[in-house]
Amino acid sequence: MNAPVEIRGLGRRFGRQWVMRGVDLTVGRGELLALVGGSGCGKTTLLRQLAGLLEPSEGTIKLFGEPLTEGSRSERQGRQRRLGVLFQHGALFSALSVFDNIAFPLRELRLLPEAEIRDLVFAKLGMVELEPDVAWRMPAELSGGMIKRVALARALSLDPELLLLDEPTAGLDPDRSAGFVSLILGLHRALGLTVVFVTHDLDTLAALASSVAVLADGRILAKGQLDEIVNVDHPFIERFFRSERSLHALKRGGGR
Numbered sequence: 001m002n003a004p005v006e007i008r009g010l011g012r013r014f015g016r017q018w019v020m021r022g023v024d025l026t027v028g029r030g031e032l033l034a035l036v037g038g039s040g041c042g043k044t045t046l047l048r049q050l051a052g053l054l055e056p057s058e059g060t061i062k063l064f065g066e067p068l069t070e071g072s073r074s075e076r077q078g079r080q081r082r083l084g085v086l087f088q089h090g091a092l093f094s095a096l097s098v099f100d101n102i103a104f105p106l107r108e109l110r111l112l113p114e115a116e117i118r119d120l121v122f123a124k125l126g127m128v129e130l131e132p133d134v135a136w137r138m139p140a141e142l143s144g145g146m147i148k149r150v151a152l153a154r155a156l157s158l159d160p161e162l163l164l165l166d167e168p169t170a171g172l173d174p175d176r177s178a179g180f181v182s183l184i185l186g187l188h189r190a191l192g193l194t195v196v197f198v199t200h201d202l203d204t205l206a207a208l209a210s211s212v213a214v215l216a217d218g219r220i221l222a223k224g225q226l227d228e229i230v231n232v233d234h235p236f237i238e239r240f241f242r243s244e245r246s247l248h249a250l251k252r253g254g255g256r
């Protein structure tokens with residue numbers, strides 16, 4: 001079976017400045033991969049390229065064995081449907097109700113009757129453990145944790161096999177953060193999802209990741225199990241994983 005994500009020789013520059021070059025990364029089916037790296041090292045840029053929102057400057061990205069940017073418009077759209085994205089801060093449409101936010105990708109397909117869309121929207125709300133009446137609220141009336149859940153419901157609306165999450169627990173207090181992590185874990189188990197997530201938060205990483213990739217110096221410095229990565233000799237890894245506070249967080253999380 002083809003890997004959900006296969007990146008080879010990926011490079012991206014803005015103007016003359018290369019953010020990354022020679023990035024190679026494979027993500028296997030069912031993996032929960034944490035992508036970590038220093039501030040501004042290009043994690044979001046990598047995620048946006050994976051989501052098809054930003055063109056690579058060089059190299060290839062294959063999703064499920066097929067090059068992301070090749071083929072007819074409908075082939076590209078078909079591939080796009082196999083992937084759901086949760087942006088940092090949720091990024092809901094503020095002028096649309098929760099219902100319309102979740103319905104948005106389904107309506108864009110122009111394939112489903114409105115009655116079916118309605119059933120799917122309520123099914124997705126249930127999946128993210130929100131009450132049905134939340135559907136009629138506007139994003140401004142939601143707490144930070146609810147916004148994340150609605151954004152996740154929208155990311156799940158087309159039943160993706162691959163989920164990309166940019167800082168899924170940023171801005172949540174520890175309890176809500178732990179609740180959101182266990183929701184993602186439950187969905188991963190129930191739906192067999194492959195998940196790639198960016199995080200700065202070691203508690204989230206320790207609780208959620210089955211593997212870790214470190215982006216540093218414009219490339220993937222290392223990829224492996226958390227206990228292997230922790231021992232790699234690099235200043236970022238030293239700071240991020242081996243400070244006293246970090247070692248405590250990792251012990252709490254216990255790794256997966």
Ligand SMILES: Nc1ncnc2c1ncn2[C@@H]1O[C@H](COP(=O)(O)OP(=O)(O)OP(=O)(O)O)[C@@H](O)[C@H]1O
Nearest residue numbers: 014015019037038039040041042043044045046200
């Ligand atoms: N559209 C853009 N135009 C110009 N430069 C950009 C653009 N997007 C990103 N960059 C630059 O690329 C680099 C990587 O940014 P990116 O947001 O991917 O980093 P990051 O690792 O996600 O950072 P953080 O952890 O702080 O969120 C930064 O130097 C940023 O300024």
